[in-house]
Amino acid sequence: MRYPGVALAVLFTVAISGAGRAAEPTRFVPLKADELTPPQKEWADAIAVPPRNAKFTNPPYRAYIRNPELAPKLSAMSDYLRWNSSLPARLSEFAILITARQWTAQYEWFAHYPLAMKAGLDPEVASDIANGVRPKAMKDDEAALYDLAMALYRDKKVSDEIYRVAQQKFGERGIMDIIGLIGYYDLVSMTLITMQADAPNDSVPPLPPLAAK
Numbered sequence: 001m002r003y004p005g006v007a008l009a010v011l012f013t014v015a016i017s018g019a020g021r022a023a024e025p026t027r028f029v030p031l032k033a034d035e036l037t038p039p040q041k042e043w044a045d046a047i048a049v050p051p052r053n054a055k056f057t058n059p060p061y062r063a064y065i066r067n068p069e070l071a072p073k074l075s076a077m078s079d080y081l082r083w084n085s086s087l088p089a090r091l092s093e094f095a096i097l098i099t100a101r102q103w104t105a106q107y108e109w110f111a112h113y114p115l116a117m118k119a120g121l122d123p124e125v126a127s128d129i130a131n132g133v134r135p136k137a138m139k140d141d142e143a144a145l146y147d148l149a150m151a152l153y154r155d156k157k158v159s160d161e162i163y164r165v166a167q168q169k170f171g172e173r174g175i176m177d178i179i180g181l182i183g184y185y186d187l188v189s190m191t192l193i194t195m196q197a198d199a200p201n202d203s204v205p206p207l208p209p210l211a212a213k
Contacts, residue, residue, distance in 0.1 A: 025196045028066065030057035039068035047075055051083065059107055060191040077184050085177045086170070089119035091145055094129075095181040097121075098149050101129050101207060103189035109207050110199035132210045144169040149182055 036044060036056075044056040044065060052075070056065045064071040085092055093116035100108040109130075116126060125142065128135035138146060148166045151158045158166075166175050199206055 025059070025198075027195045028063040030062050031065065036065075037068065040065050040071075043068050043071045043075070046072070052079070059195060059197040060188050063191045063195055074184075074187070077180070081177070081181055081184055085181070086174045087177050087181075089115070090121050091141060091178075092181060093119050094121055094125070094142055095145060095149060095178055096185050097126055097129050098146065098153075099182045099185040099189060101132065102153050103186070103193060104207050104210070105189035105192050106199040106206050107192045107197040108185065108189055110201075110204045113204045130205075130207055141169050145178055148175070148178060152179075152182070 031040070033041075033044075040056075046052075047054040047056065047061065054061055054075075056062060061071075061075075064074055081092065087095075093112055096112045097109065097116055099105075100112065113126060117123065121142075122135075122137050124137045125135040128137075134150075135142070135146065144165045147162050148158065151162050163175075166178070170178065
């Protein structure tokens with residue numbers, strides 16, 4: 001899966017400007033370059049070059065850098081999921097939106113909603129995800145991915161039928177790519193929530209609260 005350079009910049013580098021912008025998080029405050037230890041600087045330099053073009057001062061990387069032994073492993077997993085997954089961008093971004101909704105991770109939704117639209121996801125599908133209902137306009141492969149993800153999130157088990165459909169659509173490698181995506185973006189969601197990183201502006205409608213069940 002390949003994203004264009006502009007899309008990559010959106011992923012981790014979002015301009016905080018305009019009316020309605022969120023307050024800058026006070027947790028994991030950005031480090032200055034002269035505050036970095038040698039291992040932190042080594043990783044910061046590595047993510048600053050193509051194809052990442054990421055900044056260690058932006059969420060969630062400014063949290064990752066606090067652990068320079070863990071950070072390269074996380075960015076390596078991100079690299080695989082963003083550029084080398086067996087899934088097309090439309091499905092990868094769909095999985096990320098599902099994950100953002102599970103956590104009500106506003107920054108994650110804000111960052112990935114435009115990428116999902118650019119990749120061809122139907123806005124009605126994203127709207128239903130935002131509202132916590134099963135999307136009505138899903139394509140067959142989107143439905144297979146959704147059912148697998150929701151079986152894991154909601155039921156904590158995967159039925160034979162859901163597995164069979166997912167295997168037919170994605171193969172065993174694809175199933176593991178889906179699990180990898182939602183697992184990695186669970187971690188991203190938890191990181192962003194811990195940081196209190198809300199959507200930085202109102203260019204993307206925020207996730208609404210879900211009704212209590």
